[in-house]
Amino acid sequence: MILHALELAGFGRFVDPARFTLAADRVNLLAGPNGSGKSTLLAALSAAFVASHRSGSDDVRRWKPWGRDLAPRVVVEFASGG
Numbered sequence: 001m002i003l004h005a006l007e008l009a010g011f012g013r014f015v016d017p018a019r020f021t022l023a024a025d026r027v028n029l030l031a032g033p034n035g036s037g038k039s040t041l042l043a044a045l046s047a048a049f050v051a052s053h054r055s056g057s058d059d060v061r062r063w064k065p066w067g068r069d070l071a072p073r074v075v076v077e078f079a080s081g082g
Contacts, residue, residue, distance in 0.1 A: 004024060005021045007020070010072050011072040013037050015070065024079075048076045
């Protein structure tokens, strides 16, 4: 699988939509200061591929931005099998 992009909105610290485009032809590195969202990006990626679409309210509540009533949204663009 080759990841092309990850888009988050209402997920953790990413209240407004944020799009991250990844380079398909080289290794991508997540770097930044504490609190910049590195772990949140990995949590969103995990949620997109591992969490059931029937996840309970506790799972969804955990991903919501603190103090906001937003529905978490994760969009992953990827290629698989050519």
